[in-house]
Amino acid sequence: MLPPLDDVDRIMAIMETAFPPEFGEAWNRRQVSDSLLLAGTHHGLIAPDGKANLDEGENAAGFFLSRGLFDEEELLLFAIAPAWRRRGLGHLLLTRFIESARQRGKKRLLLEMRRNNPAGILYAAHGFRPIGIRPRYYRTLNGERIDAITQELVIE
Numbered sequence: 001m002l003p004p005l006d007d008v009d010r011i012m013a014i015m016e017t018a019f020p021p022e023f024g025e026a027w028n029r030r031q032v033s034d035s036l037l038l039a040g041t042h043h044g045l046i047a048p049d050g051k052a053n054l055d056e057g058e059n060a061a062g063f064f065l066s067r068g069l070f071d072e073e074e075l076l077l078f079a080i081a082p083a084w085r086r087r088g089l090g091h092l093l094l095t096r097f098i099e100s101a102r103q104r105g106k107k108r109l110l111l112e113m114r115r116n117n118p119a120g121i122l123y124a125a126h127g128f129r130p131i132g133i134r135p136r137y138y139r140t141l142n143g144e145r146i147d148a149i150t151q152e153l154v155i156e
């Protein structure tokens with residue numbers, strides 16, 4: 001099955017502005033469309049007004065992309081476009097991601113983030129806890145190394 005083209009466009013529009021270029025975290029279009037073809041991959045969009053189902057041709061304000069295996073699911077990408085931040089959309093989208101994973105029977109959610117990424121405040125507010133560190137995992141464009149923090153949320 002082909003990935004929904006509109007959704008790839010919407011995700012890429014956010015990808016281009018949401019991830020600070022110095023960390024090299026953004027995926028390219030090929031990576032996104034290929035990943036959406038893989039079994040166990042899920043994505044979700046959020047509109048600027050918070051709704052999950054976008055109208056035809058409507059741009060998204062944010063998205064998540066995750067991959068599940070057995071009863072675990074890893075949040076691979078999570079972003080809100082800069083123009084729509086600090087209005088609670090990240091909170092709403094994360095709530096929906098957790099709920100959708102729960103409904104698929106997942107028991108353990110995982111993610112990896114750069115140390116000191118403000119996203120950690122949001123993750124902590126939803127119950128994610130650090131369970132490991134990959135020292136100097138990320139490399140910035142100027143060669144600086146930053147630890148990756150693995151976070152876990154166990155859900156009922």
Ligand SMILES: CC(C)(COP(=O)(O)OP(=O)(O)OC[C@H]1O[C@@H](n2cnc3c(N)ncnc32)[C@H](O)[C@@H]1OP(=O)(O)O)[C@@H](O)C(=O)NCCC(=O)NCCS
Nearest residue numbers: 018078079080085086087088089090091113118119121122
């Ligand atoms: C992290 C991100 C998704 C948050 O999206 P958002 O829509 O702004 O999140 P919300 O408005 O729901 O914020 C929820 C809370 O998170 C915290 N928070 C979010 N961004 C913050 C920031 N830049 N600095 C400090 N706290 C922040 C705050 O506690 C905030 O609540 P408040 O606004 O009431 O103070 C967004 O900043 C983003 O896309 N960042 C770039 C991509 C990224 O790093 N993704 C995570 C990869 S692991």
